[in-house]
Amino acid sequence: MKDIAFVDILLRFGFIPFSTGMSARTQIIEVGVMSDWLWWRDGVIYQIYPRSFADSNGDGIGDLNGIMGKLDYLADLGVDAIWLSPIYPSPDVDFGYDVADYYGIDPKYGSMDDFHRLLDEAHARGIRVIMDLVLNHTSDQHPWFIQSRSSRENPYRDWYIWRDGRNPHSPPNNWGSVFGGRGWKFDPSTGQWYYHMFAPQQPDLNWRYEPVRQEMLNIFRYWLDKGVDGFRLDVFNEYFKDDQFRDNPWKLGIRRFESQKHVYDADRPEMMELVEAIRLILDEYSQRYAVGETYLADEKRAVEFTGLSRLHAAFDFSLLHSKWSAASFMKTAQYWDTLNIADHWPNNVMNNHDNPRSASRYGRGEKDERLKVAAAFLLTLRGTPFLYQGEEIGMRDIHLNASELRDPVGKKYWPLKVGRDGCRSPMQWDGSEFSGFSSVKPWLKVHPNHTFRNVENQLQDPESLLHFYRKLLQVRKSSKALQRGMFQPITFDPQRLAAYLRQDDSETVLVALNFGRRKVRLGLGPDLANRDWELLVSSKNRSAVGIKNRWLPLSGEEVCILKSWN
Numbered sequence: 001m002k003d004i005a006f007v008d009i010l011l012r013f014g015f016i017p018f019s020t021g022m023s024a025r026t027q028i029i030e031v032g033v034m035s036d037w038l039w040w041r042d043g044v045i046y047q048i049y050p051r052s053f054a055d056s057n058g059d060g061i062g063d064l065n066g067i068m069g070k071l072d073y074l075a076d077l078g079v080d081a082i083w084l085s086p087i088y089p090s091p092d093v094d095f096g097y098d099v100a101d102y103y104g105i106d107p108k109y110g111s112m113d114d115f116h117r118l119l120d121e122a123h124a125r126g127i128r129v130i131m132d133l134v135l136n137h138t139s140d141q142h143p144w145f146i147q148s149r150s151s152r153e154n155p156y157r158d159w160y161i162w163r164d165g166r167n168p169h170s171p172p173n174n175w176g177s178v179f180g181g182r183g184w185k186f187d188p189s190t191g192q193w194y195y196h197m198f199a200p201q202q203p204d205l206n207w208r209y210e211p212v213r214q215e216m217l218n219i220f221r222y223w224l225d226k227g228v229d230g231f232r233l234d235v236f237n238e239y240f241k242d243d244q245f246r247d248n249p250w251k252l253g254i255r256r257f258e259s260q261k262h263v264y265d266a267d268r269p270e271m272m273e274l275v276e277a278i279r280l281i282l283d284e285y286s287q288r289y290a291v292g293e294t295y296l297a298d299e300k301r302a303v304e305f306t307g308l309s310r311l312h313a314a315f316d317f318s319l320l321h322s323k324w325s326a327a328s329f330m331k332t333a334q335y336w337d338t339l340n341i342a343d344h345w346p347n348n349v350m351n352n353h354d355n356p357r358s359a360s361r362y363g364r365g366e367k368d369e370r371l372k373v374a375a376a377f378l379l380t381l382r383g384t385p386f387l388y389q390g391e392e393i394g395m396r397d398i399h400l401n402a403s404e405l406r407d408p409v410g411k412k413y414w415p416l417k418v419g420r421d422g423c424r425s426p427m428q429w430d431g432s433e434f435s436g437f438s439s440v441k442p443w444l445k446v447h448p449n450h451t452f453r454n455v456e457n458q459l460q461d462p463e464s465l466l467h468f469y470r471k472l473l474q475v476r477k478s479s480k481a482l483q484r485g486m487f488q489p490i491t492f493d494p495q496r497l498a499a500y501l502r503q504d505d506s507e508t509v510l511v512a513l514n515f516g517r518r519k520v521r522l523g524l525g526p527d528l529a530n531r532d533w534e535l536l537v538s539s540k541n542r543s544a545v546g547i548k549n550r551w552l553p554l555s556g557e558e559v560c561i562l563k564s565w566n
C-alpha cells in the first residue's frame, strides 16, 4: 500500500493518479473463480476478414484454404482463437454481412468440407474458431425475403418488418439507415414499406415473430453441432425495434441516422431475455462463447449484456476512438475496473474491419514505435485482446480513388466519407506484386507499402513490430498475472507516461509506457523500487532493468515490462 501513498506524492508533482474502483472484493472473486485457463478469457482472439486474408485458388478473393495455409503463422504468432467475418453465401452488397443462407459456405470461400477441415486443422493447433452471426437482417436475396415480398399473404410475410406508410408517399416513421437516407423502402408490388437498418438490400428480420426466433436459435445449434467454438453477434442489440414504431427524437447532426437519438429503433428491453436464451443454448455445450457487437451503445450498456447468464463479452469500442495520449488510453480501462470482474469480463479492441487502422491513426509515417506502445497496452490490459489481421505488421489504410471503392458507404458518400475499404486491403505476406495474397489482381487494392511492409520481411527482422507482437503474446501466455491478475494503476500523466501493475497471488508485472517522444522517469515507491525485477519486454533494447534511486527512466516511446515474484 506504500506505493499507493507514493502516488499521492506524484500527484503534487503534477502526475494524475488513476481513480481506481478496484476493490478487495473484486480481487477475492478473481482468485476464487478464475483458477482454470479459459480460452476466451485468458487467450488472444484474432479477427480474419476472409476476403482479404489469403487467396488459395487465384481468383483475387481470400478463401478458407488460404486461411488453412496460414494456420501455422497464426499458431506461431500465438493466437488462441480466430474470428471469421461472415463466410456464408452472400451477394456481397455488404461483403458477407448480407447473408443469403445461414447454413452454407459461399463457394467463393470454399465448400463445407473445406470448412470442416479448417475447423479440424485449427483445433489441432489449439486454435478455436468463432463464426460471425449476422441475425439482425438478411440479404434481400435470401429465399425468406424473396417469399416475404412476393405477396402480403405469403407465409414468410411476417418474417420481416412490413408496414403501411403514413400516406402513399411517406414511410411509417422517421427511422433512418446507418448507410444513409431513410430506413424504409417502399415495395410497389405489395404497397407496403420494409425496414432496413443498413442497406436496402439488407432487410431487417422480425424477431418478434416466433418462427423467426426459433429459426435463429437453430442456427446457433447448427454451427455448435459442427464444433465451432463461439460467435460474434453482429449488431445484436438492434434485433428488436419498438413495438409501436414510434418516431425517434431528433438531435443535431448532418445525415438522418446521426441526427436522431436511437431510442426506438435500437437497444430495446426485449433483448435481455433473448441474450439469456442464447446463453442457455451455448451452455448446453462445453466452453462455447459469444461476444456481442454492441452497436450505438456505450461501455456501460455493453456491460449490462454480459454476465454468467448473459453473453460472455460485449465489445467496448472505446480504444478504437482513443486519442494518442497516456490519459486517453488509460481512460478506456477505467470503467471496467469498477466492475465485478467475475461477472463482466472486459475485452479490448484497437482495430476491426469497420474502422481506420490504429497504424493509420497513431503511426507517424512508416515508423512503428508508437504502435509498439499501443500493442503493449492492448496486450497487458485486463480483458481479452482482439487483434485484427495485419495489425501485427502495422498495416496502414489504403487510399482509393472513386473508381476503386468497394464499400457501399464509401461509394455513397465519397469524398465526404471514404467508407471502410481503407482497413480491408489484402494482407501483406510478401513484397511480390500482389503481396503474396493472390497470384492475380485482388478484389481490393494492395497497399503500395507492401514492397517493404510485409510478413516475410518482418519475420527476418528481430526488431520488427511482428516480433514485438509475438513476444507480447508469448509473455502474456506465460503470465497468469497478465491474463487474469488485478489491474492496479500506478500513475499516468495527461500526455506521456502510463504505468500500471498486473498482479496475482504469485507474480507482479509492471508495465511502463512512454507515449511521448522525450525521455520520462517513472517514480516508484520503495516497495516497488526495491523488488527483484526481471526484464520481460523492452522496445528499445534495454539490457537491464535499470531502476536507479526509485526512478525507472524511459526513453521516447519506450515500452518496458518487468516482472517479479511476490
Ligand code: NOJ
Residues within 6 Å of the ligand: 094, 097, 098, 134, 198, 234, 235, 293, 353, 354
Ligand atoms: C457491423 C459490421 O461490423 C459491419 O461491417 C456491417 O456493415 C454491419 N454490422 C451490418 O451488418
Ligand code: CA
Residues within 6 Å of the ligand: 055, 056, 057, 058, 059, 060, 061, 062, 063, 108
Ligand atoms: Ca480465392
